[in-house]
Amino acid sequence: METLLNDFSPGLFVVSTILLLALIALMVKFAWKPILNSLEERESGIKDALAAADNARKEMQNLQADNAKLVKEARAEREEMMKEAREIREKMIAEAKEDATEVTTKLIETAQASIKQEKQAALAEIKKSVADLSISIAESVIKRELSSKEDQLELVEGILKDITLN
């Protein structure tokens, strides 16, 4: 202890106190303040940048989710439209089919009707010509006053030959 106290130099204590005070003041002013300020600035800058990147990533995710949703909606819409189109097509085809059958049945009906009419007309004509023929035969038969049976038959055959049955 005595040597410790003996070694203690008050002059050195005073000088080092003055020098250290000056050193601390100078270091604080010219080194530590600007260094610590810039370090803090840099750190907050890094923090901000990280937060910004995080936000951007989140936004990206949101955007991607939106995109997916949009795509999904579009797909659903497309499907809907396709379905509708298909239905319309089917309906149109069905309608067309219906119309066609209607038209054909009508056509058939009219055809049948006209055929029937024609047939009746033809029959009527046949009847008329048969009647005319019989009348003319009867007329000629009556006119000639036929003597023999043979002549009569000959005559009938000749007349029948003359008439071309149409």
Place this chain on the structure above:
Amino acid sequence: MKVAQKTVKFLTTVVIALFTTIGFALDSDTKYDSSNDGGRVNTKTEVEEYILHHLKDSHDFSLWSYTNDDGERKHVGFPLPVILWTSEGLVTFMSSEFHHNDDGHVIVEKKGLKFAKIHSKIYELDKDATVAVFDKEHHATNAQKTFDLSITKSVFGLLLIGVLMLLWFSKLARQYKTKKIPTGFGRVLEPLVLYVRDEIARPNIGEKHYRRFTGYLLTVFFFIWILNLAGLTPLGFNVTGQIAVTACLAAFTLVIYTFSGNKEYWMHMIWMPGVPVLFRPILAVIELIGALIIKPFSLLVRLFANISAGHIVIMSLIAIMFTLKESLGVVGATGLSLVLSFFILLIEILVAFLQAYIFTMLSALFIGMAVAEHSEAH
């Protein structure tokens, strides 16, 4: 790169400055040399004396000394100014006037006063005395100590390291103006600054107050660390092993935590709540002694003792070269000394950092205790 260049330039200037002064500083002191082998440090007692002498502050900057063929002791180094506050006021002269004498035989006369240097301390002789008279323990009986404000080796080291620190860190500070990430030597310094701030100041003082004290803690940390390392170089600084310097540092910490202590800190110290009233004065005495004496004393003695011990051990191990020469032979003693001192030097490099860290950490802890806001009950 620029910083490195500048540092190199600076160091070269220092070295050149050293060597140009050496030319003037070569002088001898055969006249007053008591030993008969030209002042060589050979024997055990001489080694002991040499080590003790080294641990003390010195008034000149000696790099090395040798004995030439004529048996003259030559000292290589340069003198430093001596500044004394005496009974006649301020007296200044160069330390070379003592001719490296350290036992009070050389008397320097200035302003009608006579000065003698005894064991690295300068004494003012009584008016009528012409030579220093010593008692049995080699204490001068007819002289008083002067108030010595000299630029001693320690002050020189302090100035040198202070200038270096200012150069390095103000350069680093200026780098931030132009770039976000420092380059060159600044890149080495930045993590150290961050280390002190984030590992010492912030956790010990607390998020709210640490900013105010970080400047002081950073200065102290780098100051102690660089000076500890400088003490391990052959330049032989022993600044942090000077009790006056460590006392000065401890006093700063004491002043800071005493004056920044909040109400609760003082309440707990002087009138401890939650303790029977009878015990409170006793506790106050203990707390006051602890805060005002024991804490700074532990700071100053720890640093001083560790660094002094390191210097003593290294020098003793180097001295094995001489002291064990006879029993181990020249090669054996030199080898043993080299191996041992190499490993101790490695440990001392670690201790240099450790002591700087401990001093700064404890300072931060004491400050933290003074500014802490106690929310928890005791």
